[in-house]
Amino acid sequence: MIEIAGLTKSYGATTVLDGIDLSVGQAQIAAVVGPSGAGKSTLARCINLLERPTSGTIAVDGQDLTRLSRRDLRQARRQIGTVFQSANLLRRRTAAQNVALPMRHAGLSEAETRRRVGDLLERVGMRHRANHYPSQLSGGQRQRIGIARGLALDPAVLLADEATSGLDPDSTRAILDLLTELRDDLGLTVVVITHEMDVVRSIADVVAQLDHGRIVEQGAVADVVRRSDSGLSRALLPLPPAPGAERLRTWNVRYEQDDVSPVWLVQAGRELDTDIAVLAALVEAAGESRVGRLALGLDPHLDDRRVTEVLARHGVVAEPLEPPERVLLHAVRDAGAGAA
Ligand SMILES: Nc1ncnc2c1ncn2[C@@H]1O[C@H](COP(=O)(O)OP(=O)(O)O)[C@@H](O)[C@H]1O
Ligand SMILES: [Mg+2]
Known part of the structure; x- marks a missing residue:
């Protein structure tokens, strides 16, 4: 060592x-x-x-x-x-x-x-x-x-x-x-x-x-990617731009636990009784665990607290982004950071 x-x-x-x-x-x-x-x-x-x-x-x-x-x-x-x-x-x-x-x-x-x-x-x-x-x-x-x-x-x-x-x-x-x-x-x-x-x-x-x-x-590496707002984590898993987000409320989501189920998104949609749009996503193996960052599009009428709770049960952290344009800016900037 x-x-x-x-x-x-x-x-x-x-x-x-x-x-x-x-x-x-x-x-x-x-x-x-x-x-x-x-x-x-x-x-x-x-x-x-x-x-x-x-x-x-x-x-x-x-x-x-x-x-x-x-x-x-x-x-x-x-x-x-x-x-x-x-x-x-x-x-x-x-x-x-x-x-x-x-x-x-x-x-x-x-x-x-x-x-x-x-x-x-x-x-x-x-x-x-x-x-x-x-x-x-x-x-x-x-x-x-x-x-x-x-x-x-x-x-x-x-x-x-x-x-x-x-x-x-x-x-x-x-x-x-x-x-x-x-x-x-x-x-x-x-x-x-x-x-x-x-x-x-x-x-x-x-x-x-x-x-x-x-x-x-x-x-x-897995810990760095899970930290929501670090420049290094965004460079490691940059999200591509997310077209078509206009009518949806955009949520920034990242994997927090090692054992996020491969079918969590479908299950969460069922529990929230809604369709979930995947606007941008990157899920990869980092050592023993999987790390992920996603931009999801959800019905804007859903209750924020409920969304956060349901997603948390699946081992992911979610934060709404508003106004919707902001996710585009974030995603573009993030993709740029990855190229450095
Ligand atoms: N022998 C040296 N004498 C003076 N400055 C140096 C010397 N070697 C490197 N530097 C300076 O140290 C800085 C870092 O260089 P370097 O370690 O090669 O960076 P990197 O590999 O990250 O591109 C640079 O600004 C470079 O000009
Ligand atoms: Mg060098």
Whole structure:
């Protein structure tokens, strides 16, 4: 596991990271999101010890990495594997040689290196590409080699800075599946730095949003999505615009419980003796639970209290929005936030 406390990084008078507190449990995937220039890559370079923090502590499995001597630092760096955007492989080395590089630097024996390289290529599904050069591989394949190289010295933490940026959706999906597998099979702690909310939604257990060097919001993904009015939750589950809401009263609804029934909407309509229009909806799995946000259109003559009570019994929180135009504005703005 990794525990960051009071982490600050300044370049001269410019403070790029300002009091970061973040902890990620073993076998968890954490996503760090935020706009360009927020400090994400600087945070990554502090975690993998390419940069010395100005102040604060970074502990991996209880060992504070910021307080180590030069010699111990070299050893400690092995605890953290890094995967960069577009893999950064050496062009003149084969896939296998790229994966072997950190092992050679660490002084592993020839036999041990060969065995480990074989195992790692197997694990990332690239054994059949061992002797290919980077230029002979697709972007997704290069990224798999990058991941294998990141795992070369058996780290406790794998750090991926924009590892899926620029990949097509299928390759992205495959890389995300691989990261999830590594978490589950090896108990690896994974820190994924990304600006893609789809990535967060599909693999992260916890998420932290960075802005101007500070964490402005963090928590378990499912919890964040359930918080009604947070920018991060709207970015994670943006609702599309809701046409046709004119004659209906619009209700903003979100899943509050883990065990919302798949047929709750039909049941609620029956209990309220009314037809319910779904104006916009997003229901997805987040870890073990389902999270959802919906805009529903209801008969304006219904009693607000009754609607709220009936829906609450089904494990969802509902708030009416009025005038009706407002939901359109909300939805449009929300959809925009998701694209950032
Ligand atoms: N070595 C450096 N010296 C001075 N400023 C830097 C340095 N590295 C990054 N920065 C500044 O820190 C801020 C955050 O950069 P970065 O961590 O790359 O953000 P992100 O990865 O979120 O886009 C930027 O304003 C950038 O200009
Ligand atoms: Mg960056």
